[in-house]
Amino acid sequence: MAHAALPGICIAFLLYGQKSLLVFLIGAACSGYIATVCIQFIVKHTRIKEDAAIGIVLSVFFGLGIVLLTWINQHEGGNQSGINDFLFGKAASLTGSDVNVLTVTAVTMIITILVFFKEFKIITFDRAFAQGIGVPVSLLNGVLMFLIVSVVVIGLQAVGVVLMSALLITPALAARYWTEKLEWMTLLAGVFGALSGLAGAYMSLITYVPTGPLVIIFATALFLFSFLFAPKRGLCSKIIRRHVERKKLRVKQLMYERGEQL
Amino acid sequence: MSYTIWILLTATLVGINCGLVGTFLVLRKMSMLSDAISHSVLLGIVGAYMVSHQLQGVSMLIGALLVGLLTTFLVQLLHQKGVQSDAAIGVVFTCLFAIGVVLISLFADRVHLDVEHALMGEIAFVPWDVLEVCGQSIGPKAIWLLGFVLAINIFVIVFAYKELKISSFDREMAITLGIPVVLIHYVLMGMLSLTTVASFDSVGAILVVAMLIVPSATAYLWTDRLSVMLICSATIGVLASAIGYMGATAFNVSISGAIAVSTGVIFFVSLWIAPKSGLLWKWIKKSPA
Numbered sequence: 239m240a241h242a243a244l245p246g247i248c249i250a251f252l253l254y255g256q257k258s259l260l261v262f263l264i265g266a267a268c269s270g271y272i273a274t275v276c277i278q279f280i281v282k283h284t285r286i287k288e289d290a291a292i293g294i295v296l297s298v299f300f301g302l303g304i305v306l307l308t309w310i311n312q313h314e315g316g317n318q319s320g321i322n323d324f325l326f327g328k329a330a331s332l333t334g335s336d337v338n339v340l341t342v343t344a345v346t347m348i349i350t351i352l353v354f355f356k357e358f359k360i361i362t363f364d365r366a367f368a369q370g371i372g373v374p375v376s377l378l379n380g381v382l383m384f385l386i387v388s389v390v391v392i393g394l395q396a397v398g399v400v401l402m403s404a405l406l407i408t409p410a411l412a413a414r415y416w417t418e419k420l421e422w423m424t425l426l427a428g429v430f431g432a433l434s435g436l437a438g439a440y441m442s443l444i445t446y447v448p449t450g451p452l453v454i455i456f457a458t459a460l461f462l463f464s465f466l467f468a469p470k471r472g473l474c475s476k477i478i479r480r481h482v483e484r485k486k487l488r489v490k491q492l493m494y495e496r497g498e499q500l
Numbered sequence: 501m502s503y504t505i506w507i508l509l510t511a512t513l514v515g516i517n518c519g520l521v522g523t524f525l526v527l528r529k530m531s532m533l534s535d536a537i538s539h540s541v542l543l544g545i546v547g548a549y550m551v552s553h554q555l556q557g558v559s560m561l562i563g564a565l566l567v568g569l570l571t572t573f574l575v576q577l578l579h580q581k582g583v584q585s586d587a588a589i590g591v592v593f594t595c596l597f598a599i600g601v602v603l604i605s606l607f608a609d610r611v612h613l614d615v616e617h618a619l620m621g622e623i624a625f626v627p628w629d630v631l632e633v634c635g636q637s638i639g640p641k642a643i644w645l646l647g648f649v650l651a652i653n654i655f656v657i658v659f660a661y662k663e664l665k666i667s668s669f670d671r672e673m674a675i676t677l678g679i680p681v682v683l684i685h686y687v688l689m690g691m692l693s694l695t696t697v698a699s700f701d702s703v704g705a706i707l708v709v710a711m712l713i714v715p716s717a718t719a720y721l722w723t724d725r726l727s728v729m730l731i732c733s734a735t736i737g738v739l740a741s742a743i744g745y746m747g748a749t750a751f752n753v754s755i756s757g758a759i760a761v762s763t764g765v766i767f768f769v770s771l772w773i774a775p776k777s778g779l780l781w782k783w784i785k786k787s788p789a
Binding site for chain 2: 280283286287290291292298301303304306308401403404407408411447450454455458465471
């Protein structure tokens with residue numbers, strides 16, 4: 239998704255002529271939407287599987303984006319430094335207004351999720367059921383898609399293309415280990431994301447290393463910790479539980495054997 | 501030889517290499533793994549640089565091979581422990597990529613590796629980076645690297661054609677026949693890592709993904725036979741690089757980007773006109789004559 243947004247951003251830049259977050263957002267949303275439609279079309283009408291279809295569409299879109307980017311660099315001149323930073327991400331180059339935009343997005347995100355929580359929950363877990371009880375599935379899907387695209391586009395300039403997808407996946411995956419409930423999972427994922435962002439930024443101040451990668455490393459560390467030590471689903475607790483069960487079973491077997499002997 | 505021919509030759513070699521390896525990826529439904537490996541290979545290159553202090557062919561190949569296998573292994577491990585496979589891929593490769601970027605900025609500031617370069621590649625500079633033997637230039641380094649990897653790929657495919665074929669199409673049958681399926685999986689991932697790193701420096705990570713997946717998927721539309729599909733996908737790769745290069749010089753834009761776009765165009769055309777599965781034929785058949 240982050241890759242597919244690139245041509246949209248470039249076209250928006252070509253049409254509008256300068257760096258503007260709102261225009262980029264619209265462009266990215268459009269090309270992200272087109273990419274999704276293309277993927278669904280390919281999967282539906284050919285025997286190519288979904289993973290290959292995603293690969294095709296994303297890499298071709300990204301190639302197109304790079305072509306447009308080099309075109310912009312040659313024909314617009316001067317003005318392109320902003321767009322380069324935008325794509326590869328520099329948390330340090332964020333200005334006050336960017337922070338404002340980020341804050342507004344975060345608040346909008348939280349409000350939207352709070353408002354539509356029940357609906358999102360239903361369409362995520364049981365789409366057919368949602369359709370059955372009259373939830374506007376495609377509309378809500380669109381809203382969800384729009385949320386993802388806007389987060390990606392806004393996050394891009396803080397952490398860059400590759401790391402954006404990591405921030406989307408890793409905290410959520412880590413949260414999955416701690417809970418079975420969507421409410422907690424959403425909350426935990428948000429907290430994990432915030433924690434790794436904070437830790438990454440702080441480490442980056444101390445060690446003079448780019449912020450984005452450090453944030454990702456912290457997020458992955460959180461994931462590994464959850465993977466190993468989470469209660470119930472974690473690897474260690476599974477091993478311990480297995481050990482305990484085995485002991486119980488052995489005791490039982492022993493008792494049966496004694497019983498037979500008597 | 502002239503500048504243009506060297507670039508075309510590089511792109512052609514990349515096309516053949518990626519076409520051959522990509523075919524198996526598409527058939528095994530592992531396309532996303534190529535995206536993962538093309539990013540995490542960065543860590544291998546940085547690691548190789550830190551150990552050997554040079555960006556030479558062989559050490560880079562070994563580093564990339566190790567990290568590629570490590571990526572595969574970690575993804576497999578997480579998947580076995582109950583993580584969804586796409587999420588597992590996402591976590592592993594972004595983490596390795598992030599470590600790679602951090603290492604670059606910490607220890608290898610003077611190297612010409614940067615993230616931008618890694619993503620976009622610089623095929624235009626290939627002809628100037630020549631390999632010299634006894635003071636005489638014998639062609640660009642990238643060509644030798646790619647040729648070497650191509651030789652390995654062809655050797656493996658010819659040598660283990662039957663095994664690759666059976667384990668790609670019917671895993672259960674391969675296991676019952678006693679074919680070492682896991683070994684073949686790792687061999688294939690090793691080939692993927694080698695191909696990626698050899699192509700990486702000249703064409704960039706994104707184009708590698710495009711060249712791996714798109715021509716093979718296109719070939720999949722055209723034919724049902726594995727042998728034909730291999731040849732077909734290599735040919736499409738070559739064709740796309742030629743068209744892409746011409747387009748790029750005509751409009752003066754990024755060569756690797758243009759090649760990626762032209763693979764997309766070829767795919768789109770094939771989607772309609774391919775025999776049997778082409779949409780145009782289906783549509784004609786459906787409408788009453």
